[in-house]
Amino acid sequence: MNDRALRDLAIALGGPGNGFPRQDGFDIVVASEVMAIFCLAESLSDLRERLSRIVVGYTRTQKPVLASQLMAHGAMAALLKDAIKPNLVQTLENNPALIHGGPFANIAHGCNSLIATKAALKLADYVVTEAGFGADLGAEKFIDIKCRKSGLRPDAVVIVATIRALKFHGGVDVKEVTKENLAALAKGVVNLERHIRNVQSVYGLPCVVAINHRTHDTAAELELLVKRCEALGTPVVVARHWAEGGKGAADLAHQVVTMCERPNDFRYVYDDNAPLWEKMRTIATDVYGAADITADAKVRRQIRELQESGYGHFPICVAKTQYSFSTDAALRGAPSGHMVTIREVRLAAGAEFIVMVCGDIMTMPGLPKVPSSHVIDVSADGQIVGLF
Amino acid sequence: MNDRALRDLAIALGGPGNGFPRQDGFDIVVASEVMAIFCLAESLSDLRERLSRIVVGYTRTQKPVLASQLMAHGAMAALLKDAIKPNLVQTLENNPALIHGGPFANIAHGCNSLIATKAALKLADYVVTEAGFGADLGAEKFIDIKCRKSGLRPDAVVIVATIRALKFHGGVDVKEVTKENLAALAKGVVNLERHIRNVQSVYGLPCVVAINHRTHDTAAELELLVKRCEALGTPVVVARHWAEGGKGAADLAHQVVTMCERPNDFRYVYDDNAPLWEKMRTIATDVYGAADITADAKVRRQIRELQESGYGHFPICVAKTQYSFSTDAALRGAPSGHMVTIREVRLAAGAEFIVMVCGDIMTMPGLPKVPSSHVIDVSADGQIVGLF
Amino acid sequence: MNDRALRDLAIALGGPGNGFPRQDGFDIVVASEVMAIFCLAESLSDLRERLSRIVVGYTRTQKPVLASQLMAHGAMAALLKDAIKPNLVQTLENNPALIHGGPFANIAHGCNSLIATKAALKLADYVVTEAGFGADLGAEKFIDIKCRKSGLRPDAVVIVATIRALKFHGGVDVKEVTKENLAALAKGVVNLERHIRNVQSVYGLPCVVAINHRTHDTAAELELLVKRCEALGTPVVVARHWAEGGKGAADLAHQVVTMCERPNDFRYVYDDNAPLWEKMRTIATDVYGAADITADAKVRRQIRELQESGYGHFPICVAKTQYSFSTDAALRGAPSGHMVTIREVRLAAGAEFIVMVCGDIMTMPGLPKVPSSHVIDVSADGQIVGLF
Amino acid sequence: MNDRALRDLAIALGGPGNGFPRQDGFDIVVASEVMAIFCLAESLSDLRERLSRIVVGYTRTQKPVLASQLMAHGAMAALLKDAIKPNLVQTLENNPALIHGGPFANIAHGCNSLIATKAALKLADYVVTEAGFGADLGAEKFIDIKCRKSGLRPDAVVIVATIRALKFHGGVDVKEVTKENLAALAKGVVNLERHIRNVQSVYGLPCVVAINHRTHDTAAELELLVKRCEALGTPVVVARHWAEGGKGAADLAHQVVTMCERPNDFRYVYDDNAPLWEKMRTIATDVYGAADITADAKVRRQIRELQESGYGHFPICVAKTQYSFSTDAALRGAPSGHMVTIREVRLAAGAEFIVMVCGDIMTMPGLPKVPSSHVIDVSADGQIVGLF
Numbered sequence A, B, C, D: 001m002n003d004r005a006l007r008d009l010a011i012a013l014g015g016p017g018n019g020f021p022r023q024d025g026f027d028i029v030v031a032s033e034v035m036a037i038f039c040l041a042e043s044l045s046d047l048r049e050r051l052s053r054i055v056v057g058y059t060r061t062q063k064p065v066l067a068s069q070l071m072a073h074g075a076m077a078a079l080l081k082d083a084i085k086p087n088l089v090q091t092l093e094n095n096p097a098l099i100h101g102g103p104f105a106n107i108a109h110g111c112n113s114l115i116a117t118k119a120a121l122k123l124a125d126y127v128v129t130e131a132g133f134g135a136d137l138g139a140e141k142f143i144d145i146k147c148r149k150s151g152l153r154p155d156a157v158v159i160v161a162t163i164r165a166l167k168f169h170g171g172v173d174v175k176e177v178t179k180e181n182l183a184a185l186a187k188g189v190v191n192l193e194r195h196i197r198n199v200q201s202v203y204g205l206p207c208v209v210a211i212n213h214r215t216h217d218t219a220a221e222l223e224l225l226v227k228r229c230e231a232l233g234t235p236v237v238v239a240r241h242w243a244e245g246g247k248g249a250a251d252l253a254h255q256v257v258t259m260c261e262r263p264n265d266f267r268y269v270y271d272d273n274a275p276l277w278e279k280m281r282t283i284a285t286d287v288y289g290a291a292d293i294t295a296d297a298k299v300r301r302q303i304r305e306l307q308e309s310g311y312g313h314f315p316i317c318v319a320k321t322q323y324s325f326s327t328d329a330a331l332r333g334a335p336s337g338h339m340v341t342i343r344e345v346r347l348a349a350g351a352e353f354i355v356m357v358c359g360d361i362m363t364m365p366g367l368p369k370v371p372s373s374h375v376i377d378v379s380a381d382g383q384i385v386g387l388f
Helices: A033-040 A044-052 A073-079 A114-123 A135-150 A163-169 A182-202 A219-231 A241-261 A276-287 A297-311 B033-040 B044-052 B073-080 B114-123 B135-150 B163-169 B182-202 B219-231 B241-261 B276-287 B297-311 C033-040 C044-052 C073-080 C114-123 C135-150 C163-169 C182-202 C219-231 C241-261 C276-287 C297-311 D033-040 D044-052 D073-080 D114-123 D135-150 D163-169 D182-202 D219-231 D241-261 D276-287 D297-311
Strands: A009-011 A022-024 A055-058 A064-066 A088-090 A096-098 A157-161 A207-212 A236-239 A292-295 A316-319 A339-348 A353-358 B009-011 B022-024 B055-058 B064-066 B088-090 B096-098 B157-161 B207-212 B236-239 B292-295 B316-319 B339-348 B353-358 C009-011 C022-024 C055-058 C064-066 C088-090 C096-098 C157-161 C207-212 C236-239 C292-295 C316-319 C339-348 C353-358 D009-011 D022-024 D055-058 D064-066 D088-090 D096-098 D157-161 D207-212 D236-239 D292-295 D316-319 D339-348 D353-358
Touching: A033 A044, A033 A135, A033 A339, A044 A073, A096 A114, A114 A135, A135 A157, A135 A182, A135 A276, A135 A316, A157 A163, A157 A182, A163 A182, A163 A219, A182 A207, A182 A219, A182 A276, A207 A219, A207 A241, A219 A236, A236 A241, A276 A292, A276 A297, A276 A316, A276 A339, A292 A297, A297 A339, B033 B044, B033 B073, B033 B135, B033 B339, B044 B073, B096 B114, B114 B135, B135 B157, B135 B182, B135 B276, B135 B316, B157 B163, B157 B182, B163 B182, B163 B219, B182 B207, B182 B219, B182 B276, B207 B219, B207 B241, B219 B236, B236 B241, B276 B292, B276 B297, B276 B316, B276 B339, B292 B297, B297 B339, C033 C044, C033 C073, C033 C135, C033 C339, C044 C073, C096 C114, C114 C135, C135 C157, C135 C182, C135 C276, C135 C316, C157 C163, C157 C182, C163 C182, C163 C219, C182 C207, C182 C219, C182 C276, C207 C219, C207 C241, C219 C236, C236 C241, C276 C292, C276 C297, C276 C316, C276 C339, C292 C297, C297 C339, D033 D044, D033 D073, D033 D135, D033 D339, D044 D073, D096 D114, D114 D135, D135 D157, D135 D182, D135 D276, D135 D316, D157 D163, D157 D182, D163 D182, D163 D219, D182 D207, D182 D219, D182 D276, D207 D219, D207 D241, D219 D236, D236 D241, D276 D292, D276 D297, D276 D316, D276 D339, D292 D297, D297 D339
Parallel strands: A157 A207, A207 A236, A292 A339, A316 A353, B157 B207, B207 B236, B292 B339, B316 B353, C157 C207, C207 C236, C292 C339, C316 C353, D157 D207, D207 D236, D292 D339, D316 D353
Antiparallel strands: A009 A022, A009 B009, A055 A064, A088 A096, A339 A353, B009 B022, B055 B064, B088 B096, B339 B353, C009 C022, C009 D009, C055 C064, C088 C096, C339 C353, D009 D022, D055 D064, D088 D096, D339 D353
């Protein structure tokens, strides 16, 4: 039920009875700092405490105004009292799964709630958690924000790859990715190779590549991809869970167990003590392959002010396109030497990170040209139709 | 969580990606035509059909644009699929009660869902239903809108009166209404008397007056009020349910059963075939005691256009203050000879009535000076506090 | 260069550097209180003093904020320093005329500057001044606002009438007014007759009717109209200045000179000391033929507050349609018994009157469907074309 | 009378009678494309023709909408019919000067009208024209836009320098610039030296440095500056016109005459045929000393689209801070190796250039904290006071 018309509005029109006019905007729930806080809170009281620290605006003399000063944090916590309890659901094969919280993987850190992960670790021998978009975004934030804040330490990483995406990174048009194209695949594998290198060398973790098998993949393509991974000494498994269910992922599961036994050299991308600008530069150069970072004088001044206001120890939450290692969605493969321009900086004082927006992103997503409401309906016998 | 700043806004700012800018506003749920439709629908398919007829705007050539033309009605019905089923709750003494739907008693017709009322009639020997504000607003709309549309026929009316309200109608300041004041009570009873007369003579129904007993009521005041009612030949009962629970209302219940046995002359205030202007005039003169109705040329033209567009057979839903028979909240007692000015007219094509706004009303209510969120909180043991 | 899109806007969007957002609107110059002040000022220093008293808004505690508190009045007076000097222009026949100031005849008082009128009285034996729309609007405001404030005393009134307008008041469609129609004319003359009666009995002034002769007027129509005026004992002259220039108005001029010799009983419509509500009621009943005036509780409260805030001695400036004695443009002829609804009240503290808006009016006029800019151009030899 | 609250607004609120709501903004006159066109037009008919080509918006399918399609250009030309004629004014010493047109030196090209310059060339032996901010902005645009479009060829350049500005470029705080500081001056001269080099080597023109003498300049400072210029072989003159009037600039004038006799190698900074991106890069590297230019994917796409839409032959009009060769106002002296980020691109189809906004600039200037209106007033004898 989101509506892009609500992204940017002038409110409190119609006279003084309606309050002071101001320009404001709606975000979708997953882009709200409340969602990020929700997923990083250790408990209900920690949630309440973090909500109290949200900066909702600034006074005329540029002092931050906190949610606690508006006395809003208690009521906000009350609204979330039941939501903070993890949801236990089951897969089609009746395995337990916890689905709890969903911070946007660009404007926020992109992984589910800390409470759910910790609950799962008490309940199971192995816990698999998803970490947002590509390993440059999702894994980096999982490690530098969620793990850093909570003390969680992953034992191994599964990098999921599809042959169609690698052919796309090799330059093939999106309409042609279902056709066999060994040359493009060979070229696009550089994208996967950089992700592997990042996981192993930058994050210090063992990894396995899971080829998410699709109907159009050919034997020659699978063979090529397996060989390229093996050349790097990285275990690789063809996973057929889409077609075969849990059985199709059994090999992958066994491989993951093996990887978890291995010693690892887990580490964060940057130190807490590095200045904000250096943290961002380290991510850009070490993970994205960029030459350097740049920003307007205004943005640089904001970063300096955050540094001087006592937020310098916060981690960075990068908001950038998931289609490229760079900030330009059109740069496929494994670009290097590019500049990362920081367009905007936002303080998430409750979630305890600094968002750095690099390139164009939107916090309320685009909508289909034909609204889904055109096909959703209730049938004569009271059943909802048209949802899928 | 309502916010008066959302009453009047300019939306879709920020560039073409956000749609076409327009001025719009949020209403609270109970002021929406959807709520009125919800409470008048006979079934889920009737709900869907009525939603399809909502007029959401007009083309440049002033042709109505329906929800069905936006293909939104099916999805709206899908959202309401479960809500349309009545809620069975229980009183503190474990009696069953259905609470289902809540259209505003000013901008809409102010009584619960037709489906709930019909379900109750199948389940119980006697069904008591609440009808909004004063008997000039709530009862009139219950009869002229809900009963007329559904074929429901009430057998008797309970008019609830408090001594404090009648003293207020007798001219006492609101801060003084708890003090005994026989003179003011004697003067203010004219308000009750007109309600009694309306129920008996205009709606053609037997009625009983329930004096909703309050701690500060004195014996002398109760005696005076009982006598005045008896002088009109109207049964009157002192109801002490607030202090005594169900037992305190037993006399009232028996009296209601007695009234239901009586023959009645139930009728609507106006005929379906009367023109819209005449319908409104009849309500104003016969129920409110007004001299006449008036309206700007623009409003009169709108009424004429609705009449000519085929909506002339719709009933009227009057939106006016509940503090007076007139449109001026300061005119207490039983004013007569006043003018009722129609300020605005709105078509509710799905709910099948014409709203006539008389005097100033707001469709998103005022909020307390100190937000409730200042006191709502969660305690250390996870309990919500500060709600009441 | 006016643009109706500027009537209602939300300004100061785009961030704190642009100021505090608020809802505002542009008016055309002639609808501004500055124009009304300009036309009522006795001198440059009086202009400055009146500008200083403009109420530009209210504090949170509803105290007025004056232009002088914003220290804006000096600069405003500086901008108008040269404009305050009357413009002397000449007619096609080289007679002198002063054209100076143009307050809207609805939202303001509708006549030219006091300075120009006083200058003219020093320069000529007879001064003719135009007073806005109909004699119910223009003449009433000229007398009750401009004359009252300045001590000017007119000696005689010229009521200009056209046969086509009187046929329109007799019920003829505007497309048919050029055709001879004695019945309609006979019926429509009641409009003129009420204007005559108002001038003579209410304003206490002698008057002459000038029939503004038009090509389509027939001899029979002229005869009928002359007879009807004579039956009232009112001098009437056919004026042919459109066709014949100054010569065509010579008879009228002589008649005006004669009228000026007569003694008169000039008086205002209401006393300074009457309450605002009574002033408005007197205008409505005595001049418009209305039964009474009415207003919402909110408007009545505003009038009461203005009365109590020390503005009760101000005259009233009525803003209503010029097409009818009533507030309904469709009520032609000489309607009586109608209600005049006050829709809105505005304080013009610098101009020293209270505007009472009765019915729908706009302070920025409508624009043609095809913009004039479509035909305005400069020719190859640098001449402007398309202006007329 | 500009108001920063008008920079960003939502207009046409208040209902369909006011048009379609949209977000818009006012610019000051000098920032309008109309002003740029006005100053580049060869004649009234050329002005009309250029106005017709202004792109006022885009259709849904991204086709440009021209002023001519709105049929607005003829009326716009009519409004400017008299303004297009140059204004002849006189200096305090009664020398003739033409002051005509004033396009902003950032968002537009910053020099007076072509018509005025050509008129002056017919009337005088030598014409001196001012070219906006620093020689990196003003002179570059004068040459690459005004000269290129009109065929004008300057014979010599006067670079105006102040000792206080050069000390500021040498790192001195603005509050200390009036104190003698030879070290800072020696350091800051690099700024002047780059301007000299740009004029001589990039624009191919002889130049003379005019030291705009100020009261606080010391003999030692003047000597240092003169020596540094002479070391470059560049003529340098101390000009004392502020203190001495025309006599104080006589030496400078003679020197300019001498320079005009010299042969020159006048040339534009880039070729018409170079792609837009290359033109901008050439300005940035050759004139500003930058390492390279950069831009978001969105801006690069806009530049590519302008190139492909047939605007590739237009010159570039750079909008950047005048406080630095870079886009960062804090980088004083003669910075090199910096990146120039293009933040925004605007097509001026009528003025025939492409604006490239580099860094933060505003098209409606900031206003003083205390409005000038606080001191502007009219005195008792009708004189305006407080303007200066």
